[in-house]
Amino acid sequence: MQDFGVDEDKLQEQFLQESMQQAILNNPELFKGKIVLDIGCGSGKLSFFAVHYGATHVYAIDCYSIINDSQTTEKLNNVSDKFTLIKDRIDNVVLPVDYVDVIVSEWMGYCIFFDSMLDPVIFARDKWLRKDTGRIFPDRARLHIMGIKNLLNKKAKDINQPIVGVCDNEQVITNECTLVEIDLMTITTPELHFSLPFQLKVKTSGILFALVAYFDVAFSHSSNSPQQSFVELDDEKKTQQYLFFSRKPYVMNWQQTVFSLPKIWNVDNNDILMGEFTLCSNTSSNEEMNITILYKHIHNDSEQGLMIKDEQQKKYILG
Template structure:
């Protein structure tokens, strides 16, 4: 209680903050029930129900909805420019390809979600004999122009469509001497069985894709990469770039941004209350019946959703903890659904020197890293190509801004930490796909707060918060 009292006495809007806290706790309890229910459902249903539905069903309405909500922005050059100007992103992919040209020489490459086509161009320039640049949106026409303008259109073919629907062009088998690792016999293929067609499509040596979303998994493009791997990649020797991925979290101090978020919530509610008065006075209509729902919308947006923030390195209060790792050569659609209950423990000490110095722990931040390296699974280590110049990419605050930013999950309220105190956060993090959209995720944190001050420890109750990643 000492910690909460200290915070409230230092807050100029203490009554309003108390109201926010009580409302958030009530909402968290309700959302936690929903989250638990969703988790139970996820573990008991077939994966197709919460993997991306667009391309392995014939539901045109789902396809149209997915295009409107996800793909449409990637058809704009403005959106592509944001990614192309991200130097950390571009350097990682460029170095992974151009510093490992021996891996690409005379190989068949597939670029999943090719966008402007720049990765496909690099693959061709690195020596690939054939590159399939797969792009679902009308950005494909721009990719064709880029490929032609860079003189590699005899190597790169741009295929507009979903990778799940792609077929290797029949004429390429002879023209580019395509081969599988396990050549099927003519007898096996006469019935044109699905298993034979699947086997005959595994002619790709390298799949390259920039599939990562906010906090790695948002957008769920990893599903398409996994399906492309299973359909097209040579299972023994084929490699994926990036090859491995890691998700991390850490506690942060980000007071100004956190306070701004709370102020925007309060301003929104004040504006609503002003509207109620005016509606009653000018039009004789009482709209206050909608206040509870309006407040819920505001809380969901400002207090119970993650926020996109470009954090500085000095905002991180403790070494980050890994909550999930992925080996792209062997991970499954089930692995792509989220993060199973991952444990964490953070010890945070105040950096203040004066007796009256007080700081805040404002929330958790999440980011990711990816690696472009040789395969590490047992089969891949034996047969896979060797990336002699591996590349590591991190979207962490220490490397500077990237277009992915950082996903911040703000506490309500912040946790104060006095000078010379130490706070320990022990708990778990879980992440699952939203019921509303398989491309979006919900994140649940459960943790205890232990404050050590003046030689005594104060253990607070369990905190449980559920956030949407919008």
């Protein structure tokens, strides 16, 4: 997959960490006196936030080069009695405790699912997280798609590879469609592969070049409230009680994943783009994911009504 925004990714990661820190700060009761597991701890900042806001102990796990931020390392050294660093794969880890109260992780990947840490989080949830009162942070996510009228002035080296880039409001010519919503407290590994229908309505006549996929994530609990739905979170996010982070085009300068159509379509206002979005692992490579999109262009003719104008299918490789 082509990545055109390393600097932007760093800014997005910083914003996400700051958002998660703010959500922890606003809900200290969820961390105070609790045992926390940080999966894919990276720089260790989330581990430090958890300790700083009252966690009894944090077990931080990563199988790569970790805790590489000198300031964070110094802070964690000052609370070494409350912090244990483990460099290993999650399925090899043996914790000295039978359970944890909270799992924190920046588990999201491209299109949520690719290059994510969903599998390790699910594994840890089933093995260590308290069944009755345990929390995952963040615990909810949605994947959305919409149609755009150009390809960000960027070309992928492989036509079957998606493009990563930033879309703006002027590029979007359809409404949005939510493909899938996941709850990390209940989702299972087989459910990470799916085939789902979608339908988009053209809002502005033009040339449709691609679909753009983006996600939002949330921590749907607060100290004093039960789990919230995304509809409720849309209303509540301004209170900052809940973590709410979106990569929606034109909300902020976040990158999205762009899937170019097999061939461009001239579309008119009120035309419909419908089809099926299929996501599954590549059986020949653990580092790739296959996405197949079936497209149907339905023209809304003023005299003849709805009629199928064209149909296409394309397979994309994330990897």
